[in-house]
Amino acid sequence: MREEDSNWFSKWEDELPSPDELTPLSQTLITPDLALAFDIPTPPHANPSPTSPPRHPPPTPTNHSGHLPPPSSVTQPISAEFADSSELGPNSGGDEPARTLKRPRLVWTPQLHKRFVDAVAHLGIKNAVPKTIMQLMSVDGLTRENVASHLQKYRLYLKRMQGLSVGGGGGGGGGGGLAASSDPATDHLFASSPVPAHFLHPVRPSSEHYLPFVPVALQHHQMAAAAGHPQLQPQYHRQVGHFGPPPNGQFEHPFLSRQAGPIHRMGAPIHNPVQPYVEDLESANANGGRKVLTLFPTGDD
DNA sequence: GCCCAAATAT
């Protein structure tokens, strides 16, 4: 089953949002603060200029084992851009250093969440801690807090799900107070993402399959060529005037893949090969805004 | 320092 080893990963990557989907959206949106922070003379173009996140995103300490393809990074163009719309801190004047930069609200798009889930799934629920997840996701701009917060919510979601579908929906009827029913506020995002089965049931420690985790340094396809110069990168025609869910239902998150950072904790015990769970939601719903598209597939209601 | 859980802010 060695082949599957690489397979799972390949598949995993494959499942990840395509470069096409991730690239577009991010341009512009360089918050004034950020621009100042990096001495960026704020692009005069009103035109959605290429993504110019931090000049040197990460220190790119990664592959020091050989040669690092210059600007041609080897990862999907995912970058965490912030949809700063109208938040001029106290430094409207524009002189306050960047040190007091406040991070704009991070938007967990289905795509991003998917990546999150995938990371957690492959890490294993037990090893899925904010730091590890964050590293595995390799999303630039994503902070541990972001992940931690999201993870927290995600766990609650899983717990809730467990509550209802455990034992074949034992609590289903009770309806009492203890059974958590689908709360409206529980989560809209989570529902749209496929949840690996192993999440709901504890994996028996008996057969622990430890798979050597492989960093996300590899990549395939064409993207490599274009990647690298996020700023010079050919912009996709698709340009979004503003954020928010386009009526088309195809909204990407402004995240560009960050170069695979050095993963320290790669002793992550990966149990269970990837389940053949199918995913969808690629085209998020476009129901007049935000609406749940697919409820949890756990039951066949 | 990290993680978890809750409270607060947007």
Add this chain to the structure above:
DNA sequence: GATATTTGGG
């Protein structure tokens, strides 16, 4: 109102 961010405790 919902979500993400922030703060406190272990």
